Amino acid sequence: MKKQKKKTLQLRLNEIKQSNDPTLLPVTFSIIDFEVSNNNAIVSEEVALEAANTLLNKPIVTRYYQVEEPGSPTDALGSHEEFLSTNRNGEQRLKLNTTPIGTFTTPGYKGTIQTEDGEKEVLLADGVLWKSRFPDACELLKEWHVRGIEVHSSCEFLYENYSFVDGVEHILSPIIFDGHCVLNSENRGNHSIVLPAYDSSKLVSFNEFAGFERLVAQALNQNNTKESEKVKFKKTFELSHDDIRSKIYEAFSEKLAEQEDVWISDTFDNYFIANIYSWSEDDAYDKYFKFNYSKSESAVEIDFDSKTEVFLKRNWEEVVPQETQNLLNQKDTEISELTSKLNSAQEDKASVEAKFNGASEKLVSLNQAVTELKPYKEKYESEKLEQKLNSQKEHYEGKFTALNAKEQYETEEVQTLVAQSANEGEEASQATMKLNSMLVELVTVKAEEAHSTATLALNSTRQDLIPAENDFFSRFSE
Secondary structure (H helix, E strand, O other): OEEEEEEEEEEEEEEEEEOOOOEEEEEEEEEEEEOOOOOOOOEEEHHHHHHHHHOOEEEEEEEEEEOOOOOOOOOOEOOEEEEEEOOOOEEEEEEEEEEEEEEEOOOOEEEEEEEOOEEEEEEEEEEEOOOOOOOHHHHHHHHHHOOOOOOOEEEEEEEEEEEEEEEEEEEEEEEEEEEEEEEOOOHHHHHHOOOOOOOOOOOEEEOOOOOOOEOOOOOOOOOOOOOOEEEEEEEOOEEOOOOHHHHHHHHHOOOOOOOOOEEEEOOOOOEEEEEEEOOOOEEEEEEEEEEEEEEEEOOEEEEEEEEEEEOOOOHHHHHHOOHHHHHHHHHHHHHHHHHHHHHHHHHHHHHHHHHHHHHHHHHHHHHHHHHHHHHHHHHHHHHHHHHHHHHHHHHHHHHHHHOOOHHHHHOOOHHHHHHHHHOOOHHHHHHHHHHHHHHHHHHHHHHHHHHHHHHHHOOOOOOOOOOOOOOOHHHHOO
């Protein structure tokens, strides 16, 4: 018998209906749209409808993360939550850390949904969620639907026949649907959106229902095979929010041999872990490898030469006693408070530095302006001094000339004093005082000379010394 492979396809919750049974919540999922998925795989309408009956009674699962604080919008759903473990026979297998929260109650059927591009034909299936057992997860679903957020989910199926055409994997009949996982559909807390491989996989409608509650968990790895059949190969269509995994799958599609496949286990910033397995009779293996890669805005480039085989390492850690944990929590709180104070101090420091730098730049700018204006200032002061000196020269030249002291004015002493009087300060005051003193002395000498001349003139007059009139009025009325 041929070996089977396992693949997961993304879908979305399409409809939630009201029920008379308070423990159940009827739902409808859109599973696939018969087109090429974001991971370069396609299930045709014929193949999907042929396998539609296998959807009946299959589990609906999810992984629910509790709120960090009651009432806060920090709870979220997960993805398939894959991890490596061993089965009862000690064989290493990939497992999914999810919990069933409901089941499909009908086979799949063909229907239409409304998209941005119009109506699209899809495979639909009806089911129920166990809302009385998983109220938190159901309440989160209701919140998303009321807010208009599309609820993503992922469908797993088993298959054994396929072909590659132009890099696209065509899944051939027969396939068996295995389980359905409700994915995180909003960035909440530390959890990112998990995007579907099929854009049309979504919740079609959502009726208001009082007391609506929340889903938890994600699907356990179901293997619908006979006891003699062993599912050896797995592949997931689950995408990370940045679509890097999709581009990695696309790059691998050109590298894999006919009887070889790959599953991307973990994706990091610059490397990823790939599970590569082969079911070739001559060279069958199931190994994990590390590859380095680089990315741009629209492309991912894998360094296939960096391929290194790796294995998962798990450690057992001691449980911390509650008393010690309380002390650690207290220290964490103190560290958080000190960090907050440090950040505040750094912000204050940055503000002061910004103001200081601004003032420094302003001071430098002003100094530059002063330097640029200095020649104009010196020229202005020189012209002003020259004007004042000319004014002083004209002033004192006129004074000395009026006193017939032009020769004294032209002496070096007087010229030096005139030049000093045009300046500012104590020296100018002293020079002005000396010049004024010289003028006063010149005025005194002239006055004495004029008095002597007048006396001689009076004494030389000898006529009419006695007035002719002797009456009082005539003598003093002139």
